[in-house]
Amino acid sequence: MVKDPQALAMNFARAAENLGRAASEWLGPRERGEVPDSVANPLTDLVKTLSKVTEYWISDPKRTLEAQTLLFSSYMGIWTRSLSQFGAGQFGGNQFGAQPPIPELDNLPKDKRFSDEDWVKNPFFAFLRQVYQVTASWADKLVTEADGLDEHTRHKAAFYVKQVTAALSPANFAVTNPEVYREMVASNGANFVAGMKMLAEDIAAGRGDLRLRHTDASKFAIGRNMALTPGKVIAQSEVCEIIQYEPTTKTVLKRPLLICPPWINKFYILDLNPQKSFIKWCVDQGHTVFVISWVNPDERHAKKDWESYMREGIDFALETVEKATGEKQVNAIGYCVGGTLLAATLAYHAKAKNDRIASVTFLTTQVDFTHAGDLKVFVDEEQLGAIEKQMDTVGYLDGSKMATAFNMLRASELIWPYVVNNYLKGQEPLPFDLLYWNSDSTRMAAANHAFYLRNCYLNNTLSKGEMKLGDKVVALKDIKIPVYNLATREDHIAPPKSVFMGSSMFGGPVDFVVTGSGHIAGVVNPPDKMKYQFWTGGKTQGEYEDWMDKAEETKGSWWPHWHEWIKAKDGEEVPPRKPGGSALNAIADAPGTYVLERV
Numbered sequence: 001m002v003k004d005p006q007a008l009a010m011n012f013a014r015a016a017e018n019l020g021r022a023a024s025e026w027l028g029p030r031e032r033g034e035v036p037d038s039v040a041n042p043l044t045d046l047v048k049t050l051s052k053v054t055e056y057w058i059s060d061p062k063r064t065l066e067a068q069t070l071l072f073s074s075y076m077g078i079w080t081r082s083l084s085q086f087g088a089g090q091f092g093g094n095q096f097g098a099q100p101p102i103p104e105l106d107n108l109p110k111d112k113r114f115s116d117e118d119w120v121k122n123p124f125f126a127f128l129r130q131v132y133q134v135t136a137s138w139a140d141k142l143v144t145e146a147d148g149l150d151e152h153t154r155h156k157a158a159f160y161v162k163q164v165t166a167a168l169s170p171a172n173f174a175v176t177n178p179e180v181y182r183e184m185v186a187s188n189g190a191n192f193v194a195g196m197k198m199l200a201e202d203i204a205a206g207r208g209d210l211r212l213r214h215t216d217a218s219k220f221a222i223g224r225n226m227a228l229t230p231g232k233v234i235a236q237s238e239v240c241e242i243i244q245y246e247p248t249t250k251t252v253l254k255r256p257l258l259i260c261p262p263w264i265n266k267f268y269i270l271d272l273n274p275q276k277s278f279i280k281w282c283v284d285q286g287h288t289v290f291v292i293s294w295v296n297p298d299e300r301h302a303k304k305d306w307e308s309y310m311r312e313g314i315d316f317a318l319e320t321v322e323k324a325t326g327e328k329q330v331n332a333i334g335y336c337v338g339g340t341l342l343a344a345t346l347a348y349h350a351k352a353k354n355d356r357i358a359s360v361t362f363l364t365t366q367v368d369f370t371h372a373g374d375l376k377v378f379v380d381e382e383q384l385g386a387i388e389k390q391m392d393t394v395g396y397l398d399g400s401k402m403a404t405a406f407n408m409l410r411a412s413e414l415i416w417p418y419v420v421n422n423y424l425k426g427q428e429p430l431p432f433d434l435l436y437w438n439s440d441s442t443r444m445a446a447a448n449h450a451f452y453l454r455n456c457y458l459n460n461t462l463s464k465g466e467m468k469l470g471d472k473v474v475a476l477k478d479i480k481i482p483v484y485n486l487a488t489r490e491d492h493i494a495p496p497k498s499v500f501m502g503s504s505m506f507g508g509p510v511d512f513v514v515t516g517s518g519h520i521a522g523v524v525n526p527p528d529k530m531k532y533q534f535w536t537g538g539k540t541q542g543e544y545e546d547w548m549d550k551a552e553e554t555k556g557s558w559w560p561h562w563h564e565w566i567k568a569k570d571g572e573e574v575p576p577r578k579p580g581g582s583a584l585n586a587i588a589d590a591p592g593t594y595v596l597e598r599v
Contacts, residue, residue, distance in 0.1 A: 002185055004188050007189070008188045011192060012189050014193045015196045019200075025200055025203040029208030034207070035208040045382070049153060050157060052157070053146050053149070067142065071135070074134040075134070082130075085123050086123040113169060113171045118178035125170075125178050132170050135165070140161055142161075143157045143161055155376060159374050159377040163411055167411075167416070169416065172416050174192070177424065179420075191424065195423040198423060212407070212419070212422070213422060213439070214418055214429055215435040216430065219436075220431065220436040222595060228274060229274070229277055229279050230245065231243050231246055231589070231591075232580060232587070232589060233589070234584040235584060236587055237312045238295065238300075238301070240295060240312070241293040241592040242291075244577075245279060245280075246578070246579060247576030249285075249286045249576060251286060252577065253286050253288070253572070253573060254327065254570065254573060255358060256288040256330045257288065257330065257331050258330045258333070258357075260335070261336075261338045262336040263337065264337055265442065266294075266437065268591060268595060269335075269434075270291070272433050278559070285563050288576075290320070290324075292317050293591065293595050294442070296598075296599070299395035300395075301445040301448075302445060306344070306447075306448055306455070308447075309341055314342060318357070329355065331357075333361040334360065334362050335523070336364055336493065336494060339365025342362070343360075343365065344467060346360060347467075347469075347478055350480070359569050360481060360483055363486050363523050365485070367476055368498060368501045370501060371495055371501065373409075373493065379457040380458070384450075384453055384454065391444075391450065396449075399444075400441060403439070434524075440598065455467050463502065463505055476505040477505065480508040482508060482511075483509065484566075485499060485503045486523070487500060488523065489514055489515065489517070489518075490516075511536070511565060514548065514551065525558070530555070533554060534558040536552055536554065537550055
């Protein structure tokens with residue numbers, strides 16, 4: 001019970017005042033024309049997509065009745081169960097005694113949003129939870145069992161239903177979440193005052209859009225406690241800086257290592273801190289490591305396309321490596337979309353008889369986008385046209401748009417828990433380096449991003465051998481060098497099935513490896529942590545599931561396995577090399593200047 005009604009009323013008034021500030025921060029930029037309408041297009045597509053599902057169910061009265069009967073019979077079961085639970089609690093009976101079965105509910109997996117015991121013990125909250133779960137399951141069935149939908153429409157409908165049901169969870173609202181209710185009572189509503197204050201601050205930080213905070217950003221700074229591996233920026237182009245790291249071993253592998261990270265995020269995911277740094281670990285194993293640090297583009301980079309990123313990024317980096325070390329050949333690593341660009345570059349090199357890259361490692365990289373996961377929901381001709389129109393106006397896609405898309409892939413983990421904790425409970429998020437990096441988003445140059453979306457997600461030209469780069473049409477089958485192709489088992493951005501399919505398209509030997517966990521944690525997995533595992537097996541033939549059934553599991557990190565693979569290709573060693581060698585002067589200390597530019 002509320003112990004101080006007067007304090008509660010005062011805090012409600014203060015919370016309302018802060019909510020008004022939040023509304024002003026949201027409305028102000030729109031009234032001044034600083035923020036375009038970013039809601040209409042997604043909502044229009046959602047309504048159009050879900051209306052096709054609705055048409056199927058209401059076009060036949062029998063189907064309509066079946067759908068309604070399924071839902072209402074479940075509701076009646078929940079109502080009967082709730083009365084039984086309430087009566088048992090009211091009259092001293094066992095509230096966990098025999099209860100009427102509800103197949104649509106009882107067969108669902110556990111949901112950590114409802115881990116608090118009141119979602120089961122309290123009849124009111126238990127009723128809300130069960131109604132929500134049954135309704136969400138029913139809505140999902142409406143999509144999966146609707147005939148006549150094309151694959152893309154069904155995929156979009158399933159995604160939108162998942163987003164809507166995730167948003168409508170009773171766990172997301174103050175009066176229907178037992179944890180928030182208890183917090184309100186315990187603090188006399190002070191949680192809402194703090195929460196609405198944070199909401200106003202986050203909208204102001206996003207300049208009219210909500211920049212949902214996932215971590216305490218004040219605890220991190222690049223170059224202070226992140227991206228600490230010593231090195232130098234030894235070259236710079238309009239689209240990237242090239243960093244070479246200081247050696248730490250008495251000898252190094254003769255063949256240098258060039259890392260091409262994605263440009264949709266910053267490279268220091270591979271150098272978070274000394275304990276988690278893949279870059280530092282590679283240096284400590286005797287690799288001469290070079291990293292491409294992509295520019296955070298603005299309107300000046302609007303016309304920098306895929307070919308520009310190839311020539312002024314990867315090719316520029318290869319020339320820099322040769323100047324700094326005298327070596328004409330490198331081992332290369334491409335991560336996520338950086339790997340996709342690297343694969344296209346290798347296919348171009350094959351046509352141009354360029355053999356600078358002797359072996360390549362792809363980390364969670366798609367080259368075939370047939371099974372590219374939920375990100376395909378955002379790419380069809382109509383949506384892509386809207387994105388291109390928006391990018392043409394300013395010359396780039398704002399980083400917050402891509403960050404929102406990635407967060408929506410895991411809304412129940414990356415959006416709604418933080419909405420509840422931050423704005424309803426009034427709790428500041430804990431410091432977490434990975435989530436700080438995740439929030440440090442980058443913009444996308446208009447020409448480059450449009451080419452990527454059209455040629456990869458929309459038309460899948462790279463896998464078809466139809467992608468045109470410069471004066472050549474490139475094909476993956478022309479890539480004959482050894483490939484180490486890493487997928488992560490729980491990846492929602494580059495699904496392992498998609499990576500597996502791409503493995504069969506290269507023209508040379510491919511070692512396909514699957515590691516535990518997801519897109520980031522599966523890759524950034526230092527050996528000394530002894531976390532997760534990885535699977536190795538034979539050729540990538542047949543189905544991914546069959547390959548996994550026969551694969552051999554090894555505990556721990558994939559990093560040592562990869563290092564031995566690299567050494568087996570060329571293990572010759574030479575004296576360590578200083579950044580830049582005798583040919584290039586240092587421009588800046590690592591991690592450079594491009595990485596410091598924030599959206």
